[in-house]
Amino acid sequence: MRVDVISIFPDYLAALDLSLVGKARAAGIIDLRVHDLRTWTSDRHRTVDDTPFGGGAGMVMRPDVWGRAIDAVTGRDTGTGHDAEVPVHLVVPTPSGATFTQRTAEALAGEEHLVVACGRYEGIDARVAEHYRAAGVRVSELSIGDYVLNGGEVAALVVVEAVARLLPGVVGNPESLVEESHGAAGLLEYPVYTKPPAWEGLEVPDVLLSGHHARIHRWRRDEALRRTVARRPDMVGALDPATLDAHDLAVLAEEGWHPHGGRLERSDGC
Numbered sequence: 439m440r441v442d443v444i445s446i447f448p449d450y451l452a453a454l455d456l457s458l459v460g461k462a463r464a465a466g467i468i469d470l471r472v473h474d475l476r477t478w479t480s481d482r483h484r485t486v487d488d489t490p491f492g493g494g495a496g497m498v499m500r501p502d503v504w505g506r507a508i509d510a511v512t513g514r515d516t517g518t519g520h521d522a523e524v525p526v527h528l529v530v531p532t533p534s535g536a537t538f539t540q541r542t543a544e545a546l547a548g549e550e551h552l553v554v555a556c557g558r559y560e561g562i563d564a565r566v567a568e569h570y571r572a573a574g575v576r577v578s579e580l581s582i583g584d585y586v587l588n589g590g591e592v593a594a595l596v597v598v599e600a601v602a603r604l605l606p607g608v609v610g611n612p613e614s615l616v617e618e619s620h621g622a623a624g625l626l627e628y629p630v631y632t633k634p635p636a637w638e639g640l641e642v643p644d645v646l647l648s649g650h651h652a653r654i655h656r657w658r659r660d661e662a663l664r665r666t667v668a669r670r671p672d673m674v675g676a677l678d679p680a681t682l683d684a685h686d687l688a689v690l691a692e693e694g695w696h697p698h699g700g701r702l703e704r705s706d707g708c
């Protein structure tokens with residue numbers, strides 16, 4: 439996969455040289471290139487922003503600078519880029535985007551070329567997304583959560599890491615992708631333990647030391663259900679009761695959740 443990240447703070451993206459993403463780059467699994475947006479400015483102050491039409495606080499990033507940057511990294515400027523054959527997906531991190539989830543990461547992991555456009559200030563002139571959509575480019579404006587960051591760079595780190603770890607060969611043991619939180623089961627992950635078996639007076643649950651695989655599997659699933667009830671009731675509400683077995687339903691009933699009309703509901707109606 440090729441990924442181009444464009445930012446006025448390219449140093450922010452240095453973290454992508456580390457850990458699994460750094461190794462994936464070194465191994466050639468991901469061809470990640472970070473660009474300074476100011477490369478495509480045309481004045482001696484290297485201006486990337488201007489005041490908003492209609493008034494209001496802050497500055498807006500200029501569409502002409504972004505257009506030159508995106509055309510250059512996708513080869514649209516010269517017609518020599520590999521995008522003549524490979525479709526590009528433009529990702530624009532913004533607090534006003536659709537929520538970035540594990541499903542979004544899975545979809546993006548199937549793409550061949552991502553361009554991540556990191557905005558600053560009040561954001562990027564809205565015509566940039568409009569122009570590339572009209573040109574047939576897939577454009578995803580994505581928020582990593584309901585809070586406001588100073589720019590798209592941290593969100594770009596989040597998106598690139600979440601996507602890169604799904605590419606074959608990036609995570610050493612692909613099984614660790616199977617049971618984790620936000621996987622297909624729609625549950626948070628169960629609690630995990632390692633040595634020593636007793637620490638600060640706290641013991642690892644006996645079942646995990648039993649070697650009894652079926653019981654361990656059942657215990658983990660129960661804990662995943664309980665944890666999801668306690669921390670993310672919205673995820674319990676999204677479960678399809680038809681995918682749950684009788685034991686699952688008994689655990690959920692203990693926690694006050696019951697199937698009703700093809701969904702799970704809290705017995706107190708909340």
Ligand code: ADE
Pocket residue numbers: 531532533580581582583584585586587588589590593
């Ligand atoms: N830029 C600023 N805040 C953001 C957020 N929450 N998600 C994505 N990009 C952002």
